[in-house]
Amino acid sequence: MNNHIFLVGFIIYALAMIWLGWFVSRNQKSGEDFLLGGRSLPMFLTLGSTVATMVGTGSSMGAVGFGYSNGWAGMLYGIGGAVGILLVAWLFAPVRKLRFMTMSEELSYYTGGSHLIKNIVGLMIFIASIGWLGAHILGGSMYLAWATGINLTLAKVIIALAFAIYVIIGGYSAVVWTDTIQALILFFGFILMAVLAVVHVGGWSAIEQAMDPRALSLFAVDKMGVLPALSLATVIGVGVLATPSYRQRIYSGKDVPSVRRSFVYTGVLYLFFSILPAIIGMAAFTMNPHLANSNYAFLFATSFLPAILGLVVLIAGLSATMSSASSDAIAAVAIMMRDLYTMIVGRMPPENRAITLSRWMLAAVIGLALLFALTSDDIISYITKMISMLMSGLFVCSILGRFWPRFNWQGALTSLISGMAVSAAMLMNDAWLARWGNPCIPSVIASLVFGVAVTLLTPASRVSREEALAMITREREAQPDVRSLRAGKRSPAGGR
Numbered sequence: 001m002n003n004h005i006f007l008v009g010f011i012i013y014a015l016a017m018i019w020l021g022w023f024v025s026r027n028q029k030s031g032e033d034f035l036l037g038g039r040s041l042p043m044f045l046t047l048g049s050t051v052a053t054m055v056g057t058g059s060s061m062g063a064v065g066f067g068y069s070n071g072w073a074g075m076l077y078g079i080g081g082a083v084g085i086l087l088v089a090w091l092f093a094p095v096r097k098l099r100f101m102t103m104s105e106e107l108s109y110y111t112g113g114s115h116l117i118k119n120i121v122g123l124m125i126f127i128a129s130i131g132w133l134g135a136h137i138l139g140g141s142m143y144l145a146w147a148t149g150i151n152l153t154l155a156k157v158i159i160a161l162a163f164a165i166y167v168i169i170g171g172y173s174a175v176v177w178t179d180t181i182q183a184l185i186l187f188f189g190f191i192l193m194a195v196l197a198v199v200h201v202g203g204w205s206a207i208e209q210a211m212d213p214r215a216l217s218l219f220a221v222d223k224m225g226v227l228p229a230l231s232l233a234t235v236i237g238v239g240v241l242a243t244p245s246y247r248q249r250i251y252s253g254k255d256v257p258s259v260r261r262s263f264v265y266t267g268v269l270y271l272f273f274s275i276l277p278a279i280i281g282m283a284a285f286t287m288n289p290h291l292a293n294s295n296y297a298f299l300f301a302t303s304f305l306p307a308i309l310g311l312v313v314l315i316a317g318l319s320a321t322m323s324s325a326s327s328d329a330i331a332a333v334a335i336m337m338r339d340l341y342t343m344i345v346g347r348m349p350p351e352n353r354a355i356t357l358s359r360w361m362l363a364a365v366i367g368l369a370l371l372f373a374l375t376s377d378d379i380i381s382y383i384t385k386m387i388s389m390l391m392s393g394l395f396v397c398s399i400l401g402r403f404w405p406r407f408n409w410q411g412a413l414t415s416l417i418s419g420m421a422v423s424a425a426m427l428m429n430d431a432w433l434a435r436w437g438n439p440c441i442p443s444v445i446a447s448l449v450f451g452v453a454v455t456l457l458t459p460a461s462r463v464s465r466e467e468a469l470a471m472i473t474r475e476r477e478a479q480p481d482v483r484s485l486r487a488g489k490r491s492p493a494g495g496r
Contacts, residue, residue, distance in 0.1 A: 018165050063075075063078065063278070076232045077232070086263070087241060091241075093250060094256055095251075096253055099251075103394075106247065109469055111408055111461065111468075120413070121416070124394060129328045129335065132324070140156075140322060143317050143321065147299065156370060164363065168362045185312075190313075194279045207283060224437070235387050238395045239387040242391040333361045388427075388443050389439075396447040400448075415450065422442050422446040422447070423442075
């Protein structure tokens with residue numbers, strides 16, 4: 001496809017997203033409006049945004065590349081993600097009733113309102129959000145650099161700026177609306193690509209002849225091994241269960257039933273979607289089995305398409321990365337506003353400054369993520385290492401805290417530390433990595449065992465969950481009322 005056609009198409013697409021972001025954000029008045037959409041999102045927007053966030057860089061470009069190298073193993077990313085989001089719907093949708101703003105508030109609630117846990121988790125989630133955002137910038141820049149012929153570093157800057165503008169302008173409302181539009185584009189684009197790619201190579205029989213027979217076994221376990229295949233699906237499922245952007249969908253939803261329905265529908269759609277990257281990857285292998293970098297398999301597979309169809313498919317790929325990136329950017333800023341800012345200043349920012357501060361923080365977050373994106377060119381490896389290091393402990397803490405009232409801050413701290421320690425040890429041992437595929441399963445087991453043991457060996461929290469919730473709510477809502485302060489009065493500590 002002509003480079004200029006794609007560049008013009010991308011510019012038009014980006015401008016359309018920016019306009020939509022501005023249009024839907026005109027009535028924002030508070031930080032809660034900017035970061036949570038006023039907690040009133042209807043089911044179709046929650047569904048559209050969740051689907052678009054699920055189909056990100058890893059499940060599109062990364063999964064196609066994995067399908068190129070390992071056949072039906074390209075489905076594992078989608079299988080793990082679908083199971084993860086269905087478990088989120090089942091296990092965590094009810095926390096919408098508690099009106100949390102961030103995942104660190106939720107984990108603090110599970111541990112007696114512990115400020116230590118809230119601050120540590122807030123910092124970990126912030127780093128994880130930056131990491132996710134960096135992965136999406138990396139994936140999007142690969143699309144852009146390949147399609148336009150520009151330098152990869154410049155492409156990273158352009159991708160970061162493209163989604164940064166509409167997110168900074170529009171906040172969470174812009175994210176969910178643009179995500180919903182992008183979800184429609186990417187589903188259409190990937191279905192179109194899968195069908196056309198199979199037809200182009202001469203049908204499924206041609207793919208069967210070209211691929212290693214072991215790669216055509218169920219989830220390619222004959223080629224990968226059962227344990228590495230299970231590890232890959234598990235690490236993605238754990239990532240979904242512990243990723244703040246999905247919790248953000250719960251906190252911002254209209255009510256528990258609408259959140260749960262949207263997540264169940266997302267899981268079903270994602271299961272269907274998981275087939276497409278694997279097919280595209282295998283078709284790309286059939287076209288050319290000698291690509292130097294399998295992450296470019298999707299891009300290579302578009303090379304046979306007519307200009308207009310190629311543009312649609314490439315825009316679909318960019319939609320996957322940009323929709324997920326914008327969600328992670330908002331999640332990171334919510335952490336900065338609710339946790340990091342209050343950790344330093346001692347209170348939430350005043351309402352009359354919340355939106356302005358959020359926008360400045362968004363710019364800083366995207367800048368940091370751009371630095372992360374410069375550290376790797378292997379999307380799947382980047383994501384799995386980041387999840388296993390930062391999210392294994394978060395996953396265990398959220399599960400134990402949600403269903404075990406005895407769970408305390410000492411157990412939570414031990415879970416977080418042990419999960420990171422085991423992941424770090426495994427990443428430094430090539431033999432262990434070869435056996436397991438990634439550190440996720442051992443780090444989750446270690447985090448669970450040590451977290452339970454320390455909880456049982458230490459005193460139970462004296463703060464009830466009702467008291468912890470009241471404490472968290474007071475801290476969040478005790479913001480200075482500008483009019484009251486000018487009149488020499490103290491603002492009340494709670495209520496709206």
